[in-house]
Amino acid sequence: MPIRDIDIITDRQSAAMQKEVKGFAAKLVRPAGIELDLAAAPEAIFAKNSPLWGVFAAYRKLDLHLPGIDEKLGGMGQIDPHARVLMAQSLGHADMGLAISLMVSDNAFGHIALLGDKALLKAVGDYCADSTSCSLIGSLPASFGVLPLTYEATKGPAPALTARPKGKQLEISGQLPRVFNANIASHLITDILVEPPDLPPWHGLAAIPLEIKGVTRGNPQAKTGQRSLNQASLSFENARIPAAFVQNLANPGFYESVERLTAERAQFIVSAYNGAALCAWEEALAYSKKRVQGGTPIFNHKNIRFQLFDMFKKIEASRSFAQRIASYNAVNPKSPSYPHAAGAKCLATETAVDVASQAIQIFGGYGLTKEFPLEKIFRDARVGMIEHGINEELALKAMEGA
Amino acid sequence: MGYLDLDTVLCRRLCKLQQTAREFGMQVVRPAGIKLDKFTDPKDTLAPGSPLWAVFKGFRELGLHKAMIPKAFGGTLGDYPSLATPLINEQMGYADGGLSISLLVSTMPFAFAVLSPHKEVRNWAREYVEDKSASMIGCWAITEPDHGTDWVMGTSSAGCDPCTAPGLTAVKKGDEYIINGWKSAWVSNGTIATHAVLHVGLDSSRGVHGSGIALCPLHLPGISRGAPLNKIGQRPLNQGEIIFDEVKMPAKYMLLAVPGFFGANLFGHTFLGLANSSMGVTFASQAQASFDEALFFAKNNTLNGTSLVQRPDIKIRLFRMFAKVEAARLLARKVSDHFFGLLSPPLVGAATKRQITFWALGKALNAYFTAFDRYEKVRQISKNITHPDESTGMMDWGKYGVLSKITATETAVEVAGQAMQIFGEKALSPDCVIDKMFRDARSSTIEDGVNDALAIASCEGL
Numbered sequence: 001m002p003i004r005d006i007d008i009i010t011d012r013q014s015a016a017m018q019k020e021v022k023g024f025a026a027k028l029v030r031p032a033g034i035e036l037d038l039a040a041a042p043e044a045i046f047a048k049n050s051p052l053w054g055v056f057a058a059y060r061k062l063d064l065h066l067p068g069i070d071e072k073l074g075g076m077g078q079i080d081p082h083a084r085v086l087m088a089q090s091l092g093h094a095d096m097g098l099a100i101s102l103m104v105s106d107n108a109f110g111h112i113a114l115l116g117d118k119a120l121l122k123a124v125g126d127y128c129a130d131s132t133s134c135s136l137i138g139s140l141p142a143s144f145g146v147l148p149l150t151y152e153a154t155k156g157p158a159p160a161l162t163a164r165p166k167g168k169q170l171e172i173s174g175q176l177p178r179v180f181n182a183n184i185a186s187h188l189i190t191d192i193l194v195e196p197p198d199l200p201p202w203h204g205l206a207a208i209p210l211e212i213k214g215v216t217r218g219n220p221q222a223k224t225g226q227r228s229l230n231q232a233s234l235s236f237e238n239a240r241i242p243a244a245f246v247q248n249l250a251n252p253g254f255y256e257s258v259e260r261l262t263a264e265r266a267q268f269i270v271s272a273y274n275g276a277a278l279c280a281w282e283e284a285l286a287y288s289k290k291r292v293q294g295g296t297p298i299f300n301h302k303n304i305r306f307q308l309f310d311m312f313k314k315i316e317a318s319r320s321f322a323q324r325i326a327s328y329n330a331v332n333p334k335s336p337s338y339p340h341a342a343g344a345k346c347l348a349t350e351t352a353v354d355v356a357s358q359a360i361q362i363f364g365g366y367g368l369t370k371e372f373p374l375e376k377i378f379r380d381a382r383v384g385m386i387e388h389g390i391n392e393e394l395a396l397k398a399m400e401g402a
Numbered sequence: 403m404g405y406l407d408l409d410t411v412l413c414r415r416l417c418k419l420q421q422t423a424r425e426f427g428m429q430v431v432r433p434a435g436i437k438l439d440k441f442t443d444p445k446d447t448l449a450p451g452s453p454l455w456a457v458f459k460g461f462r463e464l465g466l467h468k469a470m471i472p473k474a475f476g477g478t479l480g481d482y483p484s485l486a487t488p489l490i491n492e493q494m495g496y497a498d499g500g501l502s503i504s505l506l507v508s509t510m511p512f513a514f515a516v517l518s519p520h521k522e523v524r525n526w527a528r529e530y531v532e533d534k535s536a537s538m539i540g541c542w543a544i545t546e547p548d549h550g551t552d553w554v555m556g557t558s559s560a561g562c563d564p565c566t567a568p569g570l571t572a573v574k575k576g577d578e579y580i581i582n583g584w585k586s587a588w589v590s591n592g593t594i595a596t597h598a599v600l601h602v603g604l605d606s607s608r609g610v611h612g613s614g615i616a617l618c619p620l621h622l623p624g625i626s627r628g629a630p631l632n633k634i635g636q637r638p639l640n641q642g643e644i645i646f647d648e649v650k651m652p653a654k655y656m657l658l659a660v661p662g663f664f665g666a667n668l669f670g671h672t673f674l675g676l677a678n679s680s681m682g683v684t685f686a687s688q689a690q691a692s693f694d695e696a697l698f699f700a701k702n703n704t705l706n707g708t709s710l711v712q713r714p715d716i717k718i719r720l721f722r723m724f725a726k727v728e729a730a731r732l733l734a735r736k737v738s739d740h741f742f743g744l745l746s747p748p749l750v751g752a753a754t755k756r757q758i759t760f761w762a763l764g765k766a767l768n769a770y771f772t773a774f775d776r777y778e779k780v781r782q783i784s785k786n787i788t789h790p791d792e793s794t795g796m797m798d799w800g801k802y803g804v805l806s807k808i809t810a811t812e813t814a815v816e817v818a819g820q821a822m823q824i825f826g827e828k829a830l831s832p833d834c835v836i837d838k839m840f841r842d843a844r845s846s847t848i849e850d851g852v853n854d855a856l857a858i859a860s861c862e863g864l
Binding site for chain 1 (some may be wrong): 442545548549550551555560563565566586587588631632633634635705706707715719815819822823826827829830831832833837840841844845847848849852853854858
């Protein structure tokens with residue numbers, strides 16, 4: 001008897017959407033991820049004929065970039081939180097790098113919508129309507145992980161970018177390393193230290209259109225895993241943006257809205273890694289039924305079944321954690337729990353690495369080759385234990401207020 | 403940085419050998435491995451100017467390839483203490499896990515050749531010793547596409563099940579064996595080797611136990627190779643398929659013509675022990691390399707203004723890594739020394755000058771298997787044994803090689819993973835040496851037998 005799916009989506013429309021995501025992920029995202037992983041140079045990710053563009057366009061045609069963005073701006077508003085978890089999971093199941101790339105863009109535009117400036121709101125409207133050209137893509141620095149910016153503002157290192165007021169504009173200088181989507185994005189959301197001449201500096205959130213003067217995009221970085229995710233440094237030399245493109249993170253209403261988006265991002269990251277783990281498990285299960293060793297499919301060997309069950313149990317634990325946080329966040333959108341987000345992130349990434357590794361072991365030598373999907377899933381998953389906050393550092397931060 | 407060498411018996415000659423290997427490893431092998439790892443198409447690693455050849459040639463220039471060839475054939479086996487080979491493997495593993503395996507495997511057919519009753523084959527060993535241009539490269543052709551890790555089962559009683567029989571078969575016709583079948587893409591040095599230790603099925607009714615060993619030159623008509631394997635780790639290590647299509651191999655190249663050598667017997671277990679214990683030494687040292695990188699990084703880097711090595715949590719992690727590495731390293735060296743000790747005195751030591759002894763030894767080995775074969779048949783009939791599982795292993799010291807291999811490879815994966823976490827975001831670049839070490843280590847828990855299968859096979863001997 002096949003293993004039952006015990007996920008529950010109560011809203012019918014959301015359930016239909018999740019079904020669409022599953023199909024899109026399997027048909028488009030997965031092959032694109034494999035192709036981009038094998039590309040020799042990181043520039044190939046955003047070449048004209050790259051499958052990346054097909055993925056972005058199809059994603060938007062299905063309106064998958066709309067959930068979370070206000071209906072008044074052309075978005076979809078909030079949808080079934082459990083369905084969102086499963087959608088992120090399906091994308092991670094197909095390709096971790098592209099899943100993060102798509103999510104980063106949506107999350108960045110979610111932030112842009114919060115800033116409230118007219119020009120920016122128009123950009124968000126365009127983003128929602130942009131389903132063919134994909135000329136609007138958002139980007140985030142690698143420091144936008146699962147922990148809130150407010151934490152970084154008080155205890156972390158100072159933001160890498162500084163802004164000095166020049167009339168009604170702000171002049172930005174500094175360098176951001178390893179920005180997600182840096183070479184393909186039209187807009188960047190980042191934290192920034194605003195230094196007015198006579199007042200104490202304050203920590204703000206800025207939206208920076210990347211076509212302006214003074215912005216230099218670095219070379220795309222080669223990576224061990226998640227190679228389909230574009231990453232590069234961005235440097236700013238006296239780049240000017242309107243002062244209204246920056247808001248103080250300490251503003252009461254604004255701060256809570258940023259927290260909500262951080263929680264959304266964390267939820268996405270966690271769910272995508274759970275998807276990667278699930279994918280490795282499904283591959284291992286299917287392979288174990290095909291591969292004959294010692295005169296019988298290896299599925300019939302007790303130790304293989306034991307391994308498969310061990311993987312199943314770990315994945316379900318991590319998936320349940322993600323759904324539990326989603327339920328809580330749906331009810332308390334403005335006060336997410338960061339120890340829980342950090343815990344789920346560490347559990348999900350470590351589960352993905354463990355499970356992918358166990359799956360490789362079941363595949364034997366084939367698990368190590370480029371002809372089978374597992375070595376890629378393993379590399380993609382391994383990146384997660386360091387990206388979005390190194391797991392050990394997250395653990396230390398999460399326990400600080402306990 | 404200080405390791406205390408707890409082996410206080412290292413003589414001056416061995417220390418010098420260790421030093422030579424260390425310098426060659428760090429100056430030639432490590433940088434070559436890093437370069438070779440980056441080639442996207444593994445075919446390019448074999449181009450004429452590739453650093454791979456500098457590694458092979460340099461290794462031979464220093465005479466390090468002689469360690470497993472007896473003194474009577476110009477080698478240094480029986481001349482140096484048995485620890486010589488483990489010490490060289492340690493240094494090569496520390497420099498590059500993949501290349502270390504390539505160099506080690508390269509000697510195999512020539513180390514076996516000394517046991518051949520035919521002078522021509524025995525002479526390969528001497529030619530190999532003198533070959534500085536790396537025109538002779540060996541491989542160990544055992545694994546098959548539909549028959550991978552269960553070869554390991556051959557060292558247990560389960561290996562007499564006919565369903566485990568090799569797919570590659572050798573059938574004797576007159577003075578020749580007709581060979582048909584495939585050796586899979588995991589054969590190390592598979593596409594560059596000139597000679598192979600070739601495991602062939604002689605009697606399929608007896609499963610893996612029904613196999614024999616040939617020392618097969620790979621230029622024979624009907625032999626073709628696959629493309630070099632593209633894989634996650636140990637990318638400098640050439641691996642690829644060898645395909646045999648109606649190959650007519652002269653009978654003199656068959657070293658052990660009596661089925662049963664790879665069974666649950668002394669020879670099978672020595673074989674398993676030698677191979678697995680060498681893997682153990684290589685990857686325990688590879689774990690040490692990961693640890694050293696992490697320690698160096700922690701001493702020279704800060705995170706949010708604090709020196710990493712000053713943080714208590716990092717200190718705990720580093721010390722636990724050190725403890726694991728040293729435990730694996732000491733175990734691996736001990737076990738490997740034991741297995742190479744079997745080769746050295748008294749057999750090889752007594753025969754350092756006399757090639758004829760090896761001829762006799764080869765003959766004796768074949769005679770031993772013939773006798774063993776008959777004994778087994780009589781025993782099975784007399785005790786009415788019909789199910790192979792009822793046949794028990796004679797010797798089971800291969801488990802020590804397996805113990806070393808499992809411990810070392812799993813330590814290598816764990817320690818490299820922990821080192822990556824200390825490196826943080828810097829570890830994610832393919833230019834970072836720790837990323838490569840992690841990928842290299844990951845391959846090792848499958849290489850030379852999937853760890854779980856090795857455990858199953860060896861549990862019988864507990």
